[in-house]
Amino acid sequence: MIDTNLIKDDPQAIVKNLDSRNYNFDINLYESLEAKRKKFQTETEELQAKRNALSKEYGSLKKEGKDDPALNTKIETIKTELDGCASKLTEIQSSLKEFLLDVPNLPDESVPYGSSEDNNIQIRQFGEPSLLKGKDHLDITSMIDTESANLLAGSRFAVLKGQIAKLQRSLIAFMLDKAQEHGYTEHYLPMVANSESLISTGQLPKFSDDLFQLTDDYYLIPTAEVPLTNLYRNQIIDLDSFPLMLSAHTSCFRSEAGSYGKDTKGLIRQHQFEKVELVQICHPEKSFEALENLTSHAETILKELNLPYQVVELCSGDLGFSAAKTYDLEVWIPSQETFREISSCSNCTDFQARRAKIRFKEEGITKLAHTLNGSALAAGRALIAVIENNFDQKSTITIPEVLQNYTKFTSIEV
Secondary structure, eight states: OOOHHHHHHOHHHHHHHHHTTTOOOOHHHHHHHHHHHHHHHHHHHHHHHHHHHHHHHHHHHHHTTOOOHHHHHHHHHHHHHHHHHHHHHHHHHHHHHHHHHTOOOOOOTTSOOOSSGGGOEEEEEESOOSOSSOOOHHHHOTTEEHHHHHHHTOSSOOEEOHHHHHHHHHHHHHHHHHHHHTTOEEEOOOSEEEHHHHHHHTOTTTTGGGSOBOSSSEEEOSOTHHHHHHTTTTEEEOGGGOSEEEEEEEEEEOOOTTOTTSSOSTTSSOSEEEEEEEEEEEOGGGHHHHHHHHHHHHHHHHHHTTOOEEEEEOOGGGOOTTOSEEEEEEEEEGGGTEEEEEEEEEEOTTHHHHHHTEEEEETTEEEEOEEEEEEEEEHHHHHHHHHHHTBOSSSEEEOOGGGHHHHSOSEEEO
16 A cells, blocks of 8 residues: 555655556545545544543533433434444545555656556576477476366366476475575465455455455465565564565465466466465665565576576566566566566565554654565476476477486486
């Protein structure tokens, strides 16, 4: 949630900033709701003060054994007015909160302006693709079985078998070990989250269609960012604990609403997929430095797997809802003859922390922390990249050297 003080200080600047990310901020509606909130809050406080004063007066009379029916009637009248006014205040506060929960984070001033992914900027590239065009992962091996998955659960699921299943498990173990080397504490987490957790990190209420809902209040997690960040919800963190560096491997579940017809084959866009997530919670003055570090930690995985990739800075119009600044890591996929996103590393500044009340104290003042997250990496897409970039176009997938201690085999014959 954005800081409402910024709206009060310079509403037109907020309108302009949000317009840069293709969001129409209705300043007139906001100001109308805020004016109503102030009006009913003032009236509620005045009525509470009147009721308290008269109740005190009436109480004094009762102690003296006296009664004043007119005063009692007046108190009851004010109480009725107060109940009505407080009810209206609650209604307006609810509408204002609903309005603000729909508003995305403000892009950092360093973010390039642009309306879509076409305006993203390549920052750097690692390696040159040795295979410019190659076979699709589904054509390379039958150990990725989407037909059986369709029988079990439906489309956009996969069954991995034998050495391919172990290759994915090895990738995940390698990623977790690298995260530990970089200072992240590994967690095992619930893969179900309540609505408060999803509101805190920005998935609800705006993106409810992208979630798998279990009951009225419980959902399958779309990413480990949700439980990792919420571990510190409603907490005041010791300043000496910064930066908090957390990692976890989880299954992730997304309905992929609105993506019909895109990447429907194979492992690129699944309803269920594996991912290793990195989260940092830090001092606001350190968050952009932390973003560079977190991005480099995700890059290390791709470098050690010797996979060609590029780092892209997202423009304002392509930023995720909670992000103030984002770098995407895109790995080379030979069958598609292009780079595809495999990690998105974002600084959410105080946006999630304000929703989740993640705070710290400095010189006696309570302040909001900054939160960051990034994939290191999406295991399914990493699996595709390893298979397709290391296939000899005949019958053999060579296992990257850094994974061989995990897989205990050096190649897969297909």
